[in-house]
Amino acid sequence: MATQPSRKAILSLYASTLRTAKSFSSYNFRNYFVSRTQDTFRGMQVEQDSTKLSQAYDKAVNELAVLRRSAVLNQLYGGLRLAVEEQSNVRTRGDT
Template sequence: MATPPSRKTIISLYSTLLRTSNSFSSYNFRNYFIRQTKDRFRALQNESDPTKISAMYQDAVKDLAVLRRSAVVNQLYGGWKLVVEAKPQARLAESQSLERGNN
C-alpha cells in the first residue's frame, strides 16, 4: 500500500494546476480547466481513504502533463480575444463614454 501524498505536496500540485490552467490564451479553455481543477481538489479535500487520495493525486499528476502540453499548443494557436475578456478598466471607460453620448 502506497503512502498518501502529504498535504504540502497536494497543495503544491493544486497551485501548479491552477497556474497552468491560467496560462491558456483561450478564455473558455482557461475557465473550464480552472473550474475542473477546483472541483477535483474539493472532492480530494473531503476524501479520507489513503488509497483513493493516492489514486486521485496520481491522476492529477498525469493530467498536469497533458494540461501543460495543451496550454503550449493553445498559446501557439490562441486566436482572437473574446468580448468578455476585456479589461474592467476598458469596460468602465467605454460605459462612461456611452453615458456621456460620446460614440
Template sequence: MSAVPSRRAILSLYSSTLRTAKSFSSYNFKNYFVRRTRDVFRSIQAEQDPSRVQSMYQEAVQDLTVMRRSAIVNQLYGGWKLAVEDPAKPVLERSDN
C-alpha cells in the same frame, strides 16, 4: 504500496495545476480548467480513504502533464480575443438596487 501524499505535496500540485490552467490564452479553456482544477482538488480534500487519495493524486499529476502540453499548444494557436476579454471596453456593473 506507495505512501499517501502529504498535505504540502497536494497543495503544491494544486498551485501548479491552477497556474497552468490560468496560462491558457483561450478564455473558455482557461475558465474550464480553473473550474475543473478546483472541483478535482475539492474532491481530493473531501476523500477519507488513503488509497483513494493516492490514486486521485496520481491522476492529478498525469492531468497536469497533459494540461501543460495543451496550454503550450493553446498559446501557439490562441485565436481571437472574445468581447468578454477586451480590456479596452468598460465593464458595466450590475445594479441590484
C-alpha cells in the same frame, strides 16, 4: 499499500495545476480548466481513504502533464480575444 501524499505535496500540485490552467490564452478553455481543477481538488480535500487519495493524486499528476502540453499549444494557436474578456484598447461611444 499506497502511501498517502503529504498536504504540502497536494497543495503544491494544486498551485501548479491552477497556474497552468490560468495560462491558457483561450477564455473558454481557461475558465473550464480552472473550474475543473478546483472541483478535482475539492474532491481530494474531503477524501478519507488513503488509497483513493493516492490514486487521485497520481491521476492529477498525469493530468497536469497533459494540461501543460495543451496550454503551450493553446498559447501558440490562441485566437482573438472574446467580447467578455477585458480589452484595454476598446473605444466606447463617447471616445473621440
